[in-house]
Amino acid sequence: MTRDQVKDIVFRTFTDVIADDEIEITEDSGIMDDLDMDSIEMQEVFSDLEEEFEVGILDSMLKRMITIGDVIDVMTELQGKAD
Numbered sequence: 001m002t003r004d005q006v007k008d009i010v011f012r013t014f015t016d017v018i019a020d021d022e023i024e025i026t027e028d029s030g031i032m033d034d035l036d037m038d039s040i041e042m043q044e045v046f047s048d049l050e051e052e053f054e055v056g057i058l059d060s061m062l063k064r065m066i067t068i069g070d071v072i073d074v075m076t077e078l079q080g081k082a083d
Contacts, residue, residue, distance in 0.1 A: 006076045009052055010068065017045045027069035035068075049075060 007027075014025055018035060029035055031042065046057055049071075055078040065071045 001076075001079045003072065003076045006053075006079060007072050010049065010072050010075060013045055013048050013052065014068065017041050017048070025068060027067065027072065029068045030066060031068065031071070032066075053079060055079070055081075 011025055014035070018025075018037065018041065023035060025035065031037055037045070046062070049055075050057055053075055055075075057074070057078070061074050061078075065074055
């Protein structure tokens with residue numbers, strides 16, 4: 001899976017969970033700062049991503065995911081290991 005394909009899925013997942021048309025999501029968007037997500041929404045997003053990509057996200061990986069771009073990078077990395 002290409003990074004662009006991963007990006008599309010990550011963007012769609014965040015958009016579905018946030019469900020706020022006013023929020024613009026970019027790769028530079030900070031998950032906590034810009035998207036104002038609470039812990040329940042974040043748990044839902046990461047659970048959905050684990051299911052979508054059929055991977056497990058470790059706590060150490062979560063700490064690296066500050067922006068949407070970071071999430072895309074980690075999910076792309078996990079996809080490479082899953083192939």
